[in-house]
Amino acid sequence: xxxxxxxxxxxxxxxxxxxxxxxxxxxxxxxxxxxxxxxxxxxxxxxxxxxxxxxxxxxxxxxxxxxxxxxxxxxxxxxxxxxxxxxxxxxxxxxxxxxxxxxxxxxxxxxxxxxxxxxxxxxxxxxxxxxxxxxxxxxxxxxxxxxxxxxxxxxxxxxxxxxxxxxxxxxxxxxxxxxxxxxxxxxxxxxxxxxxxxxxxxxxxxxxxxxxxxxxxxxxxxxxxxxxxxxxxxxxxxxxxxxxxxxxxxxxxxxxxxxxxxxxxxxxxxxxxxxxxxxxxxxxxxxxxxxxxxxxxxxxxxxxxxxxxxxxxxxxxxxxxxxxxxxxxxxxxxxxxxxxxxxxxxxxxxxxxxxxxxxxxxxxxxxxxxxxxxxxx
Ligand code: GLN
Numbered sequence: 001x002x003x004x005x006x007x008x009x010x011x012x013x014x015x016x017x018x019x020x021x022x023x024x025x026x027x028x029x030x031x032x033x034x035x036x037x038x039x040x041x042x043x044x045x046x047x048x049x050x051x052x053x054x055x056x057x058x059x060x061x062x063x064x065x066x067x068x069x070x071x072x073x074x075x076x077x078x079x080x081x082x083x084x085x086x087x088x089x090x091x092x093x094x095x096x097x098x099x100x101x102x103x104x105x106x107x108x109x110x111x112x113x114x115x116x117x118x119x120x121x122x123x124x125x126x127x128x129x130x131x132x133x134x135x136x137x138x139x140x141x142x143x144x145x146x147x148x149x150x151x152x153x154x155x156x157x158x159x160x161x162x163x164x165x166x167x168x169x170x171x172x173x174x175x176x177x178x179x180x181x182x183x184x185x186x187x188x189x190x191x192x193x194x195x196x197x198x199x200x201x202x203x204x205x206x207x208x209x210x211x212x213x214x215x216x217x218x219x220x221x222x223x224x225x226x227x228x229x230x231x232x233x234x235x236x237x238x239x240x241x242x243x244x245x246x247x248x249x250x251x252x253x254x255x256x257x258x259x260x261x262x263x264x265x266x267x268x269x270x271x272x273x274x275x276x277x278x279x280x281x282x283x284x285x286x287x288x289x290x291x292x293x294x295x296x297x298x299x300x301x302x303x304x305x306x307x308x309x310x311x312x313x314x315x316x317x318x319x320x321x322x323x324x325x326x327x328x329x330x331x332x333x334x335x336x337x338x339x340x341x342x343x344x345x346x347x348x349x350x351x352x353x354x355x356x357x358x359x360x361x362x363x364x365x366x367x368x369x370x371x372x373x374x375x376x377x
Contacts, residue, residue: 003125003126004122004125004126007122007125010118010119011118011341011342011345011346012028012029012030012118012341013029015028015029015329015333015339015340015341016028016029016339018330018333018334018339019333019339022333022334022337022339023337024333024334024336024337024338024339025337025338025339025366025369025370025373026339027338027339027340027358027359027360027362027370028329028333028339028340028341028357028359029341029359030166030228030233030310030311030312030359030361031227031233031234031359031361032231032233032311032361032362033361033362033363033366034231034361034362034363035231036230036231036232037230037231037272037278039272040230040232040268040269040272041268043267043268043269043271043272044264044265044267044268045264045268046267046268047263047264047265047266047267047268048264050267052263052264052267053263053264054263055259055260055263056088056260056261056262056263056266057260058251058254058255058259058260059086059087059088059251059254059260060086060087060088060239060260060261060266061088061263061266061267061270062082062083063266063267063270063271064088064266064267064269064270064273065082065083065086065088066082066270067269067270067273067274068080068082068086068239068241068273069081069082069085069086070273071273071276071279072211072241074276075207075209076209076211076212077212078211078212078214078217080211080241081244084244084247084248085241085242085243085244085247086239086240086241086247087239087240087242087247087250087251087254088237088238088239088260088261088266089223089237089238089239089240089254089258089261090236090237090238090258090261090262091225091227091236091237091238092194092196092223092224092225092227092228092238093119093238094236094238094257094258095221095223095224095225095238095239095240096119096120096123096192096194096223097119097123098240098250098253098254098257099192099221099223099240099242099250100123100124100127100129100158100192101123101127101253101257102221102246102249102250102252102253103157103158103190103246103249104124104127104128104129104157104158105127105128105129106128106129107128107129107130107155108128108129108130108155108157108158109129109130109131109132109153109155109156109157110124110129110130110131110132110156110157110158110159110160111132111134111148111151111152111156111158111159111160112124112131112132112133112134112160113133113134113135113136113143113160113161113162114133114134114135114136114346114347114348114351115136115141115167115168115343115346115347115351116133116160116162116346116347117162117166117167117194117346118345118346120160121133121348129157130155131348132151132156133348134147134148134151135347135351136168136170138353139305139316139353140170140306141165141168141170141305142170143172143176143179145176145179145180145183148179148183149183152183152187152189156187156189157189157190158189158190158191158192159180159183159184159189159190159191159192160191160192160193160194161180161191161192161193161194161210162193162194162195163193163195163207163208163309164195164197164198164200164201164207164307164308164309164310165309165310166194166196166197166310166312167312167314167341167343167346167357168305168307168312168314168343168357169307169308169309169310169312169313169314170306170307170308170309171201171205171207171208171308171309172208173208174208176208177208177210177212177213177216180216181213181215181216184215184216184219185215188219189219190219190220190221190246191210191216191219191220191221192220192221192223193209193210193220193221193222193223194223195207195209195210195222195223195224196223196224196225196228196229196238197228197229197309197310197311198224198229199229199279199282199283200228200229200282200283200286200309200310200311201283201308201309202283202286202287202290202308202309203287203308205308205309207309209222210222211241217243218243219243219246220242220243220246221240221241221242221246221250222240222241222242223238223239223240223241224238224239224240224241225237225238226238226239226269228311229279229282230269230272230278231361235265237261237262237265237266237269286311286360286361289311289360289361289362289364289367290311290313290360292360292364292367293313293358293360293367293371294313296367296368296371297313297315297371297374299371299375300371300374300375300377301317301319301320301377302315302316302317302319302320302356302374302377303315303316303317303318303319304316305355311359311360311361312357312358312359312360313357313358313360314343314355314356314357314358315340315355315356315357315358316353316354316355317354317355317356317377318354320377321354321377322354324342324344324352324354325342325343325344325352325353325354325355325356326342326344326345328342328354328356329341329342329356332356332374332377336373336374336376336377337373338370338373338374340356340357340358341356341357342355342356342357343355343356343357358370
């Protein structure tokens with residue numbers, strides 16, 4: 001018996017295991033190699049010492065939901081009701097799965113852009129839905145909205161978006177959101193917007209959150225991650241923002257999946273969010289890393305593709321080799337001691353443009369050591 005007969009082990013586990021086995025520098029799976037803030041850790045510790053160690057309320061503790069609502073108001077100008085429109089989740093991946101489990105039934109079609117983060121398609125399939133795959137253009141990874149329109153049928157229930165985009169690092173523009181708004185209104189679609197990298201955005205660009213568009217928000221689940229932005233992916237903390245009528249349904253599912261999320265970390269994050277500099281400083285913090293990585297990589301024969309968000313940088317390797325990207329990524333790990341992610345893993349049909357994803361959420365010294373090795377390729 002298998003509900004997912006064609007699904008293997010996630011590429012992130014595969015590449016991280018290969019990196020460990022070969023003692024390679026791991027620029028594959030997306031996580032920082034530096035620690036999260038001491039202030040944040042102290043806040044969580046305080047919460048534990050103060051006795052916040054029992055079940056949190058099912059939707060999350062109110063101070064954290066209030067702090068999130070305040071941040072959303074400040075950044076995106078949208079009033080979100082902390083009581084009825086925000087649910088704290090164990091991570092962004094869970095927040096996405098739960099949104100799909102809330103609305104997708106057998107026969108429903110879900111539009112997914114490829115390359116697609118690797119949990120999306122299995123999430124839809126396990127809930128009996130039908131993924132409708134639409135390729136992003138290459139090499140700029142833009143959405144062709146005319147193509148999207150042509151794929152909409154009477155069964156289309158949801159469209160999944162991701163900005164800043166994993167694995168490509170591209171971002172959606174206001175014009176994209178305007179096109180989306182037209183389709184959502186015309187066909188009454190639901191939107192699931194994965195915005196886990198919301199604060200990791202560069203070159204003075206603005207994050208085009210669904211939350212900036214009140215008409216879109218009425219039909220949307222918008223998912224976020226604390227781990228991705230506050231450098232603590234191991235905490236598995238995130239949240240889902242959706243209008244009250246959708247949140248009500250979301251919580252019916254959430255209450256029987258995990259019920260609630262660990263309490264002390266919620267108190268710690270609530271206090272941490274009170275200082276806006278903790279998230280306002282993130283674009284500059286990560287842009288410096290991206291720029292440094294690009295500068296170092298200019299000494300290699302890799303060719304960067306343009307990205308303006310997330311902590312991933314795509315690199316084409318055609319000047320080095322004509323191998324398939326999985327073969328190349330494996331050889332790079334085994335023989336040169338640097339792990340990255342082959343982008344074909346994010347296409348159902350294995351489309352291979354000879355591109356590798358590198359995670360630059362690393363200490364300068366790690367990036368330097370990695371590039372010293374990549375120069376030899
Ligand atoms: N989001 C991370 C990445 O893209 C991986 C998380 C995971 O391994 N599930 O690398």
